[in-house]
Amino acid sequence: MLSGRNRPPLAIRNVMHSWRRSAAAIAGMAFAIVMVFLQLGFLEAVKITAAVNFDQLDFDILLLSPNYEQFYDPGSFPRSRLRQADALPGVQSARPLYAGLNLWRCPPYPLRDASTSDASRDPLSINALERWWLGDERPRALQRREMLVLGVDLDQPPFSEPIQSQLAAATERLRLRDRVLLNERSNPDFGWDLVDQFDGWEIGTLPVTVVGGFSLERSFGADASALCNAATYERAFGQPGLAAAAVNFGVIRTEPGQRDAVLAALADTLPPDVQPWSRRDIYRFERDYWVRHTATGKIFSFGVIVTMLVALIVIYQVLSNDVRNRLPEYATLKAMGYTVWGLGRSVLLQAIIYALLAYLPAVLLSLGIYRVTASLAHIPMVMTVRNLALVLALTVLISVGSGYLVVRRLRWADPADLF
Amino acid sequence: MPRLPGRSIPIAWRNLTENGWRLAASLLGVSFAVVLMFLEDGFRSGLLQSMVAVIENLNGDLIITHKGRYILSEPLSFPLRRLDSVRSVPGVASTHPMYLAVDAQTRWRNPSSGLRRRIRVIAYDPADHLLTLPGIDEAGDSWSRPETALADIHSKRVFYGSFEPGLRSELRGREITIVGTFSMGTDFRASGSLLMNEQNLLRYLPERQTERQGDTPIDLGIVRLEEGVNPQAVQRAIAARLPGDVRILSRDELIHKEQRFWENVAPLGVVFDIGMIMGFIVGAAICYQVLFAEIFDRLSQFATLKAMGYRDGTLLGIVLSESFYLAVLGYVVGFLVSMGLFAWLRKETGLVLEVRFANSVVIFVLTLVMCTVAGLLAGRKLRSAEPANLFS
Numbered sequence: 007m008l009s010g011r012n013r014p015p016l017a018i019r020n021v022m023h024s025w026r027r028s029a030a031a032i033a034g035m036a037f038a039i040v041m042v043f044l045q046l047g048f049l050e051a052v053k054i055t056a057a058v059n060f061d062q063l064d065f066d067i068l069l070l071s072p073n074y075e076q077f078y079d080p081g082s083f084p085r086s087r088l089r090q091a092d093a094l095p096g097v098q099s100a101r102p103l104y105a106g107l108n109l110w111r112c113p114p115y116p117l118r119d120a121s122t123s124d125a126s127r128d129p130l131s132i133n134a135l136e137r138w139w140l141g142d143e144r145p146r147a148l149q150r151r152e153m154l155v156l157g158v159d160l161d162q163p164p165f166s167e168p169i170q171s172q173l174a175a176a177t178e179r180l181r182l183r184d185r186v187l188l189n190e191r192s193n194p195d196f197g198w199d200l201v202d203q204f205d206g207w208e209i210g211t212l213p214v215t216v217v218g219g220f221s222l223e224r225s226f227g228a229d230a231s232a233l234c235n236a237a238t239y240e241r242a243f244g245q246p247g248l249a250a251a252a253v254n255f256g257v258i259r260t261e262p263g264q265r266d267a268v269l270a271a272l273a274d275t276l277p278p279d280v281q282p283w284s285r286r287d288i289y290r291f292e293r294d295y296w297v298r299h300t301a302t303g304k305i306f307s308f309g310v311i312v313t314m315l316v317a318l319i320v321i322y323q324v325l326s327n328d329v330r331n332r333l334p335e336y337a338t339l340k341a342m343g344y345t346v347w348g349l350g351r352s353v354l355l356q357a358i359i360y361a362l363l364a365y366l367p368a369v370l371l372s373l374g375i376y377r378v379t380a381s382l383a384h385i386p387m388v389m390t391v392r393n394l395a396l397v398l399a400l401t402v403l404i405s406v407g408s409g410y411l412v413v414r415r416l417r418w419a420d421p422a423d424l425f
Numbered sequence: 426m427p428r429l430p431g432r433s434i435p436i437a438w439r440n441l442t443e444n445g446w447r448l449a450a451s452l453l454g455v456s457f458a459v460v461l462m463f464l465e466d467g468f469r470s471g472l473l474q475s476m477v478a479v480i481e482n483l484n485g486d487l488i489i490t491h492k493g494r495y496i497l498s499e500p501l502s503f504p505l506r507r508l509d510s511v512r513s514v515p516g517v518a519s520t521h522p523m524y525l526a527v528d529a530q531t532r533w534r535n536p537s538s539g540l541r542r543r544i545r546v547i548a549y550d551p552a553d554h555l556l557t558l559p560g561i562d563e564a565g566d567s568w569s570r571p572e573t574a575l576a577d578i579h580s581k582r583v584f585y586g587s588f589e590p591g592l593r594s595e596l597r598g599r600e601i602t603i604v605g606t607f608s609m610g611t612d613f614r615a616s617g618s619l620l621m622n623e624q625n626l627l628r629y630l631p632e633r634q635t636e637r638q639g640d641t642p643i644d645l646g647i648v649r650l651e652e653g654v655n656p657q658a659v660q661r662a663i664a665a666r667l668p669g670d671v672r673i674l675s676r677d678e679l680i681h682k683e684q685r686f687w688e689n690v691a692p693l694g695v696v697f698d699i700g701m702i703m704g705f706i707v708g709a710a711i712c713y714q715v716l717f718a719e720i721f722d723r724l725s726q727f728a729t730l731k732a733m734g735y736r737d738g739t740l741l742g743i744v745l746s747e748s749f750y751l752a753v754l755g756y757v758v759g760f761l762v763s764m765g766l767f768a769w770l771r772k773e774t775g776l777v778l779e780v781r782f783a784n785s786v787v788i789f790v791l792t793l794v795m796c797t798v799a800g801l802l803a804g805r806k807l808r809s810a811e812p813a814n815l816f817s
Contacts, residue, residue: 038710109501312460312461312464313461320710320711320714379696379699
């Protein structure tokens with residue numbers, strides 16, 4: 007055996023020696039990894055937006071109608087159930103939340119063109135890139151679009167920060183008739199930027215006044231929202247007496263450590279027209295709905311699987327080409343007395359080096375593409391530690407697996423073939 | 426294809442097909458990229474398509490909607506009376522009201538679970554034949570009876586249970602019998618649909634009842650034209666007579682408007698465009714790897730040809746022919762695999778997924794470009810095919 011063959015190891019010398027070829031191979035692998043990241047990011051966006059509304063609610067237990075489908079179609083249950091829940095030992099508070107979709111009268115842009123807005127450019131013909139470029143400045147006509155309307159009892163606000171303090175600051179203004187807060191993060195079409203210049207706001211057919219803002223992430227279910235008191239809410243939905251009769255969400259806070267006891271007590275004492283949910287269960291249920299029962303969720307899940315397969319093929323191709331390239335050298339080494347296993351170790355090591363070298367730029371590139379997608383498509387693209395680890399593990403695993411398949415080729419590296 | 430003078434050996438083809446396993450592996454790579462592009466494109470057009478399924482199958486020429494109606498699934502109706510003035514416009518054969526309701530109150534009781542799920546209700550007079558969907562004509566006038574409806578067979582079973590003729594349950598707490606099924610499909614906003622006649626709609630959605638019939642809120646006004654008239658001219662004439670709260674569009678204009686909303690405003694277009702571009706790049710990377718391996722393995726043969734006097738250009742031609750064959754074969758395989766996947770996904774998601782001719786042409790061109798670029802890049806390796814190296 008040759009002395010010092012491991013200093014530096016053959017694998018590293020292989021990578022360094024023909025660095026341009028290595029760079030091409032690594033770039034191929036990196037692109038395949040970026041694809042996987044991209045699809046995982048889309049799927050993650052579906053999961054994140056499923057949770058944004060619950061993130062803003064301050065609860066240990068949520069009361070929901072058995073007809074609850076997802077946040078935007080929650081069903082309702084008798085308000086008296088909240089009083090019953092409030093009376094149970096261990097319950098700190100049981101607060102109502104009303105939620106439903108309704109039409110919002112979106113101001114035209116520019117505002118002064120309101121009368122002739124039809125003459126301005128059709129807002130729908132502006133593509134995503136232009137929308138991003140023009141931002142809030144793109145021309146659009148007066149329109150009515152669907153938004154999420156949240157109604158609360160101002161004396162028992164059910165939110166957590168930051169909405170809780172935003173609501174507290176505006177409470178007295180919201181007590182007046184037909185006053186609302188508009189979500190500052192709504193799609194710009196809903197007119198948050200024109201809040202001081204426009205006064206023709208309506209929810210459904212109810213004229214309202216915007217007295218401030220609050221901040222809630224957009225989601226696949228609604229790209230805008232407004233917040234008002236229960237009385238305004240029932241007027242906006244044209245159902246007087248609604249707020250006193252039925253609520254959509256019962257937001258329950260328990261004494262510390264009492265959650266499970268209260269959960270059991272609620273299930274025991276309340277009739278079957280309402281169901282108690284723990285925080286973990288409702289998050290899981292909602293995520294499950296958006297990932298498994300909506301077309302978007304299914305498509306992105308499927309995209310993850312397909313891109314993983316593609317990544318597998320690319321990585322195998324890259325590694326087997328690389329070994330093929332060096333076959334004469336391997337044959338020489340074999341002739342010099344290296345065992346197939348010794349060479350194999352070096353190939354596997356090289357596969358891991360390639361995997362790591364491809365992974366790092368792929369993460370950086372993915373972060374860039376995430377940002378572009380997030381700002382073009384207005385969906386939260388987040389790189390999670392879980393996805394980082396998952397892709398890293400997959401990359402290394404596929405590389406080692408491909409490396410192993412390739413090593414078997416080395417057996418054919420017959421020194422006699424050299425000439 | 427480049428041939429040696431005096432002989433006719435299709436070098437590129439033979440190179441590519443020499444080793445069956447290797448060819449299969451190469452094709453697998455290319456066709457996966459093709460499948461990826463088909464999928465992204467299919468998802469995109471499938472989603473856009475499913476959003477306009479109702480309009481696509483409307484049996485009418487012009488459509489009247491409320492002016493502020495941004496997309497069809499957002500409710501904004503106008504009084505039935507608006508259709509009166511349209512009927513007398515020359516060239517108009519008939520006008521028909523149509524109702525589309527998706528609201529939080531309109532819930533179907535799933536007979537197996539007892540849960541009430543929101544469902545879309547479409548309504549018109551059966552005699553008007555406004556929708557041409559499989560199953561509706563077959564149902565005849567069975568749904569003209571009170572408290573009956575037809576159900577979309579593609580409605581999500583987990584939510585509604587399985588719809589069969591004769592099924593009885595409740596809509597908004599009131600009895601209803603399913604007397605037949607039709608085939609339409611789900612979309613972002615509706616997981617299922619019922620079709621019923623006007624009287625039934627007013628029965629189940631009493632908030633639509635008005636004292637005078639002319640005030641009845643309707644969602645769409647369908648206008649049929651007489652044979653041989655110029656649709657644009659009639660459309661202008663109708664627009665001139667209509668008050669400012671409604672607008673009239675041709676079917677294509679309405680489809681276009683709906684799809685542009687989902688493509689541009691709701692961010693679906695971008696998501697799938699980015700996926701498609703990545704598919705293209707990865708496809709080019711795969712193709713490059715395959716061709717590079719091809720060249721590398723035959724470097725000595727290429728060197729021999731060079732020694733015989735062939736120029737680099739001719740050799741590059743061979744590589745490009747190989748990339749062309751690879752593109753065509755990979756495309757065919759990818760196309761067939763995509764068809765199979767689409768059929769499976771159609772069943773799984775209920776989305777309208779189909780391989781459209783125009784898109785398949787675009788994807789074919791993309792595949793050719795992808796492989797040619799890869800061939801040109803890999804072809805640079807040919808320069809290292811030195812005859813002198815043959816015996817080194």
